[in-house]
Amino acid sequence: MRLSVNDLACERGERRIFQGVSFVLESGEALVITGRNGAGKSTLLDLLAGRLTPAGGKILWEGAGERTLAECLHYVGHRDALKSALTAEENLTFARDFLGHPAMKPGEALDAVGLAHAARLPVAYLSAGQRRRVALARLLVAERPLWLLDEPTSALDTASQETLRLLLEKHREAGGMIAATTHSPLFLRDAKEIRIERVIRSSARVDAEHGEAGEAP
Numbered sequence: 001m002r003l004s005v006n007d008l009a010c011e012r013g014e015r016r017i018f019q020g021v022s023f024v025l026e027s028g029e030a031l032v033i034t035g036r037n038g039a040g041k042s043t044l045l046d047l048l049a050g051r052l053t054p055a056g057g058k059i060l061w062e063g064a065g066e067r068t069l070a071e072c073l074h075y076v077g078h079r080d081a082l083k084s085a086l087t088a089e090e091n092l093t094f095a096r097d098f099l100g101h102p103a104m105k106p107g108e109a110l111d112a113v114g115l116a117h118a119a120r121l122p123v124a125y126l127s128a129g130q131r132r133r134v135a136l137a138r139l140l141v142a143e144r145p146l147w148l149l150d151e152p153t154s155a156l157d158t159a160s161q162e163t164l165r166l167l168l169e170k171h172r173e174a175g176g177m178i179a180a181t182t183h184s185p186l187f188l189r190d191a192k193e194i195r196i197e198r199v200i201r202s203s204a205r206v207d208a209e210h211g212e213a214g215e216a217p
């Protein structure tokens with residue numbers, strides 16, 4: 001499988017966020033996406049996940065047979081996208097049924113992220129780091145080769161960060177692919193890295209440091 005991104009550009013709120021982003025990701029590879037706050041890292045994941053449409057460039061997904069890119073990816077964003085009234089196990093059961101290509105059972109996936117003891121607690125009762133681990137356990141309940149992860153270590157303690165690193169490396173060893181944004185090192189073996197830079201338009205005063213949403217374009 002191969003994900004090829006060529007000369008990708010993105011606009012939000014009629015402002016150019018970035019342009020000229022190109023990379024290739026093949027089976028077993030990891031891509032770490034870095035850049036300053038507001039540079040467009042989450043935006044790049046949104047484009048790959050099909051949640052936004054590019055202003056230019058191409059995203060090509062090859063080698064997965066009939067399965068489209070959307071059917072081949074997991075997306076774990078800033079928001080954990082869990083149903084708080086349901087237990088951790090119920091959330092994973094729902095995800096497993098919904099996503100198709102079932103892999104680990106919910107209980108096994110929770111065990112893999114060190115949360116077996118919290119399986120029957122409503123997600124509303126869990127800490128931020130525990131909720132993050134449930135969200136990451138979703139990666140394990142349905143087989144999808146491409147994992148798109150937005151700051152996956154946020155809220156995780158050191159031990160959970162190491163657990164996550166091992167899960168990511170195992171996924172790569174099985175031929176999976178990872179694209180992850182981060183502000184801190186993920187310690188992934190031989191990862192590719194791309195740094196997203198905000199487009200600077202001198203006439204419009206959009207710059208990487210001060211160009212937050214709502215400012216004049």
Ligand SMILES: Nc1ncnc2c1ncn2[C@@H]1O[C@H](COP(=O)(O)OP(=O)(O)OP(=O)(O)O)[C@@H](O)[C@H]1O
Binds near residue numbers: 038181
């Ligand atoms: N819905 C939206 N409409 C307009 N602009 C938006 C929207 N969402 C995000 N933006 C802008 O797009 C730019 C890129 O945002 P993005 O969240 O991709 O940055 P990031 O690199 O992930 O930042 P951080 O490191 O802070 O998470 C920012 O200037 C942001 O304000």
